[in-house]
Amino acid sequence: DIQMTQSPSSLSASVGDRVTITCRASQSISSYLNWYQQKPGKAPKLLIYAASSLQSGVPSRFSGSGSGTDFTLTISSLQPEDFATYYCQQSYSTLLFTFGPGTKVDIK
Amino acid sequence: QVQLVQSGAEVKKPGASVKVSCKASGYTFTSYGISWVRQAPGQGLEWMGWISAYNGNTNYAQKLQGRVTMTTDTSTSTAYMELRSLRSDDTAVYYCARTEYSSSWYRFDYWGQGTLVTVSS
Numbered sequence: 001d002i003q004m005t006q007s008p009s010s011l012s013a014s015v016g017d018r019v020t021i022t023c024r025a026s027q028s029i030s031s032y033l034n035w036y037q038q039k040p041g042k043a044p045k046l047l048i049y050a051a052s053s054l055q056s057g058v059p060s061r062f063s064g065s066g067s068g069t070d071f072t073l074t075i076s077s078l079q080p081e082d083f084a085t086y087y088c089q090q091s092y093s094t095l096l097f098t099f100g101p102g103t104k105v106d107i108k
Numbered sequence: 109q110v111q112l113v114q115s116g117a118e119v120k121k122p123g124a125s126v127k128v129s130c131k132a133s134g135y136t137f138t139s140y141g142i143s144w145v146r147q148a149p150g151q152g153l154e155w156m157g158w159i160s161a162y163n164g165n166t167n168y169a170q171k172l173q174g175r176v177t178m179t180t181d182t183s184t185s186t187a188y189m190e191l192r193s194l195r196s197d198d199t200a201v202y203y204c205a206r207t208e209y210s211s212s213w214y215r216f217d218y219w220g221q222g223t224l225v226t227v228s229s
Contacts, residue, residue, distance in 0.1 A: 001170070034215055036153075043203055043219035044145075044153065050213035087153055091214035095167040097143065099153040 002026055002090050004100035012108040019075040021103045023088035028068045032092035035064055035073045038102075039084045047086075048073065075105075083107055110134040112204050112220035119226045120194050127190040128223045130204030137185035138162045141207035143216055144178060144189045146200040154200075158207055159187060194227045201225075 003026040013019050023033065031051035036044040046055045048064035051071055061076040075082055088100040115129040130142060144156040157168035159178040166178050177190045187204055202223045205216035 032213060034213075036216070038153075043222055044205075044216070045219070046215055046217050049215040049217075053213075055215075055217065089153075089155075089216075095158050095214075096169075097155040097158070097214070099145075099155060102152045 001096070002029060002093055002098055004088055004090055004098050006086075006088060006100040006103050008103060009101065010104040010106065012106055013078050014108045015078055015080055017078045017108075019078050019082075019105060021073045021086055021105075023066075023071040023073070023100050025069045025071075025090055025092075029090045029092035031067045032090055033064070033066065033071045034089045034091060035062075036087045036089065037082075037084045038087065044087065078105070110206065110218045112206060112218055114202075114204060114220040114223045117224040117226070119228065121229055122195055122227055124194050124227075125190060125192040126194060126225050127188055128202050128204075128225070130187040130189070130220050132161075132185045132187070132206070135206070137180075138182055141209070142178070142180065142187040143205045143207045145203045145205060145216070147203070147222075148197070148200040151200075156189070156202075161187065191225075194225075196227050199225065199227045 005024045007022045033051045035048040038044040052064045063074045065072050085102045085104045087102050090098050111133045113131045138161045141160045143158045159166045161180045179188045204220040206218040
């Protein structure tokens with residue numbers, strides 16, 4: 001099974017900060033990597049798919065990069081509504097999906 | 109607009125079964141799959157399995173094999189997830205998510221609101 005790790009597990013940041021979250025796969029997953037945002041008590045929301053494609057309606061301050069085993073989600077200028085937990089998800093194993101453990105972004 | 113509306117919260121005793129529904133609207137149901145994802149209190153997301161709404165093909169997470177069954181009713185555009193032999197560690201919010209796929213990606217682009225299943229004696 002493909003395992004996913006994320007770092008950091010949590011971070012504190014201020015509005016306007018540039019934030020970077022890293023996701024690593026236990027084996028190469030090409031670009032089969034998605035990013036989701038989840039706020040407390042809410043369902044996850046798709047932000048980025050195929051490592052770097054911005055989902056429709058998602059602000060352009062969110063971007064994704066990487067391929068193979070190492071991936072990054074970047075928020076270029078953190079906004080108050082971005083305080084949430086972020087999960088990566090691999091979809092390389094055909095119809096066997098795995099989520100990372102999550103990165104909680106809170107207010108400094 | 110695309111919507112996935114799930115059934116209400118459930119309380120079950122250990123050893124019982126639960127069946128959660130997910131009614132889709134706003135798109136052609138049989139053109140997409142449905143995945144089920146659960147989240148235990150204070151924990152991360154766990155993928156449970158996937159079903160094709162086109163032909164009913166399924167794929168389940170290995171740890172749930174034998175306890176979970178996913179089905180669809182195309183006449184009502186509804187997906188179902190049944191989990192049997194419930195244990196306390198099955199207590200979680202259960203989500204359905206529309207699963208779209210192409211030759212180079214999969215994505216869970218719309219999600220239901222979640223259904224809390226509590227397993228307690």
